Amino acid sequence: MSCRLRLLVLAVFLLPVLGAASLPATPNTDDPALEARLNHLAEDLRCVVCQNESLAESRASLALDLREEIREMMRAGLTDDAVVESLVARYGDFVLYRPPVKPLTYVLWGGPLAFLLIGIALALATLHRRRTLRPQADVSPEALREAARLLRSDHSRHPGSPIASGTASRLSHQEER
């Protein structure tokens, strides 16, 4: 592919991304500070109809209504916490993308840490067991001789394999002892 063609293909694939980036999430306002506050807050709130979108990015009509509702509460002087609280009172913790720590969510918050600790414990136990593992001593001389013979024949078939020859010589050395 020529360089120019490659650039063209890239440009085509980037078009929708650029288009999305150039659209503001919420137009129509005369108070940029309030709008910034709203958008910051809405990032952590779930749109209740389109469940995998935040309230900031959703264009569902209920999300628009909810943003208007939040705008009004902010204009009435409510703090961010008070706004979130009033939404939780109607829709439950479900609207929060960051669920609160409480008995029902202990597993959710503690689970990953618990799994990490279990993993570390298993790893340590396995390493400890491997370190204390003793080589098997009860191999008969016949078995060792047979192994050496097999390795040697393997070596003759694949000349220049250093591992095989090294092992074979070590084995034959052991044989002499």
Next chain:
Amino acid sequence: MRRWIPLLVFAVLGVFLYLGLYLNPKEVPSPLVGRPAPDFTLPVVGRPGETFSPSEVRGDVWLLNIWAPWCSVCLEEHRHLPRMVGGRVPVYGLTWKDLDREAAPLLARNGSPYVAAVDDHDGRVAIRYGVTVTPETFVIDRDGMIRMKHVGPITPVIWKSKFEPLLRELQL
């Protein structure tokens, strides 16, 4: 024994995944159950000049059914609602975002299952009730407390298993 451990882990995971199949993501548990029904005063659809407010029916057990003219499931529910309810409890309607003003002619044409249907034109009262989809039905007791929220249409089976026992408990 050790070789059964992976199978055991898989079995536990399998149980969770299997149960997950039967969860309905639309059925968001409502924190409003057991709390006072939010008050409002809204105009009644098709009766100019008339309004309705939940405080008017304090002392009664009643149902609030959230619907919209553009919701075909709601219209289907309208056809069966009167037969299921059988006049045992008054049903009020909250018309959600009837932007095209279709509700009044529609209820006049099909027959209304409601004692009165109020017009929540901008959807702000629905937000106070935590409405996410239509239809939704709230059971409100004599003290004005929300006792149950049902998401989705009421079928005869659901009416018998969910609504009737509760209404009996609320002395009807």
